[in-house]
Amino acid sequence: MPRRATRRFLPRKTKHRILKGVIYVRASFRNTIVTVTDTRGQAVSWSSAGACGFKGTKRRSPFAAQTAAANVVDTLVNQGLLKEAEVMISGPGPGRDTALRAIAQSGIQLSYVRDVTPMPHNGCRPPKRRRV
Template identity: 70%
Template sequence: MSKISRKSRLRKGKRGVQKGIIHIQAGFNNTIITVTDVRGQVILWSSAGACGFKGTRRSTPFAAQAAAENAVRASMDRGLKQAEVMISGPGPGRDTALRAIRRSGVTLSFVRDVTPMPHNGCRPPKKRRV
């Protein structure tokens, strides 16, 4: 690896952002928080599994809260002051993650639910005959 590319990678990783987008992906097994800049390039991410929760404890609201606090604290260290929040997924940690972000002190411009909803897409499986 050349010296120039290593230096540019370090500079890219350390860049500070004033405004960003916080994506909350709340699944049934894990909650993933991704902080991006306004162009959509990832600055940092955190998840319940990365915060040390394993197994069924990963899918709890408390684990989602810990992941959100971890992500927002690290992004505020990089200079984040204002953010938009995009919530996706039906998981149990979506509300507590949003509450943790609200308490953190970051100014939220808007909160949007971007969960994909089918417009009567795929045919459901046939009914069980028991």
């Protein structure tokens, strides 16, 4: 007698609810990328100035960085997924301050803001002096 096929009902994935997260702002000279992760480091949401529709030299503007930061944070706040966050800012770009202002105005409680831009401790040897 053949066996009956039994269906196995697997539990659905629940919405990943994070109350505390880490917001990484990477501000380069050409673009600004904002990533929100949980405390374990798994990315929950991200946005960039290029993904928000800015092209060419407008991507490097502070307004584009503000739009990218507001875009990623507002989606999480509206869903009720993020209440408290730490902010890590990296890079020398022009959008780093305005991205931080946009995050602060979104209503998320910031526990701390840290600048994690890599700085050389007298690193690589510079190229030799040019003789003309």
